Amino acid sequence: QDAATATAAAAAQAAIQKAAQRHVVVLATGGTIAGAGASAMNSASYTAAKVPVEQLLAGLPEVQEVARVTGEQVFQIASESFTNAELLTLAKRVSELAKQADVDGIVVTHGTDTMEETGFFLNLVVQTDKPIVLVGSMRPGTAISADGALNLLNAIGVAASGDAAGKGALVVMNDEIHTARDVAKLINIKTGAFVSQWGPLGMVVEGRNYWFRAPIKRHTTGSEFNIDEISELPAVEIAYSYGNVAPTVVEALGASGVKAIVHAGTGNGSVPNRIVPKLTELSEKGTIIVRSSRVPAGFVLRNAEQPDDKYDWVVAHDLNPQKARILAAVALTKTQDTKELQRIFWEY
Ligand SMILES: NC(=O)CC[C@H](N)C(=O)O
Known part of the structure; x- marks a missing residue:
């Protein structure tokens, strides 16, 4: 029994070390996950899109155990102000990174208000099997029980994991893994804001992914659309x-x-x-x-x-x-x- 437990623990440790060598790029676009409020009591009144990506990552040393992470500030905006121009710029950058041999997964930090739109867009137009994971938060990092840190850690973990490959663009929020195609922000104020009417694909618990289903609709490499050929919407x-x-x-x-x-x-x-x-x-x-x-x-x-x-x-x-x-x-x-x-x- 003890030997079996030790073997399992060693295998789990080896898997973690392997994942930690994977390179995940975090593309930051703003939103509440980069928000800051006046006091710890401000869970809903705050300014979105304030904190730069370097600061977000520096405040989360645990990510080093999950992947080799580099950050890139693409925009610093609230997602309700996204336009087609931002969609195109972001998708083209995701596509470029996905083609790089030294990139294993991409995380997009994003305001939650239009995350389902950007996520669905990436799902349709980026030709890659590499994980694309969108993440945000409902409370700014300055609030008590802020949800951004764990959401981001989970998103980076999913992007670094081999098992998220080929599933299209994903949204990781509130311990759940959703396909960007199905998910929608159905609840405001609450941290469990994102719901897929056909159910989440899986969950992340203590850094491990548990999958229950896979998307059936066409996406990414199965899509007839390619962002590299789209210059205007x-x-x-x-x-x-x-x-x-x-x-x-x-x-x-x-x-x-x-x-x-x-x-x-x-x-x-x-x-x-x-x-x-x-x-x-x-x-x-x-x-x-x-x-x-x-x-x-x-x-x-x-x-x-x-x-x-x-x-x-x-x-x-x-x-x-x-x-x-x-x-x-x-x-x-x-x-x-x-x-x-x-x-x-x-x-x-
Ligand atoms: N929770 C949020 O991220 C909402 C903040 C802001 N309205 C946005 O979508 O960027």
Whole structure:
């Protein structure tokens, strides 16, 4: 028994040492994980995107046991202010690093507000099997029970582990490993903010990954999209529906010349009677209409609630409106054909 225990302990130690030799690059973009508040009591009132990556890593000496880590400050912003320009810059940098033989994994520190959008974008366009792990925090490092340190340590550990390879872009938060494709920020204020409606892929406990499932949708090396060939993203905007919604927003979006409108519909992607003729008019003129839902779980069925075949609309499958925006923009870099766009929405 003792011999077996000693052998297992030695094997675990050897695995840790091997992982510690792996090189993980931390690309820092800002958010609460780099936030600072006035006092330890400030868990929700603070300034995001203050602390530079060197300081984040210096405050976490434990990472040296997990990987050889280098930091790079890409941006220092709150993630609600991300634009397509930041998405492109970041994805191109991730792609470059992934091609380097001396890089084993990439971590992106990010504000939590739009982490699901950036994560899904990287999942779609970076052609690599190396782990890409997004991480953030809900409390700034200055707060009591700040969650950033363990989240970052876990993210670096996942990025350094061989077992995270080939699973696409991941989000590691609150001890859970999620596919960036499924995960969404569904709770604000609380540290358990991120939920995947189809469940997390696994958990990290005491530096070890425990996997329970793998993504089935196309991503990274299985994707037909490549950031190295994308220099611009077309304008795609979201129109939100609710009782008494006026056609003003849809009309303004149409007039602005957007390439696609994601309709964040009610229920199963239902569209108010006043909005339907506005959207059909736009799709007849060539604007792509993607029917999504403001309901955070479930999925939109083609030709249920609205005759998508007749109107030549696309349904967003289970993607929430903000993720549907990302996929529509990426897909439109390759095709304007609605049948092709619908295929892409089923497959990714
Ligand atoms: N918890 C957070 O990271 C939110 C901070 C900020 N709004 C952002 O998304 O960057």
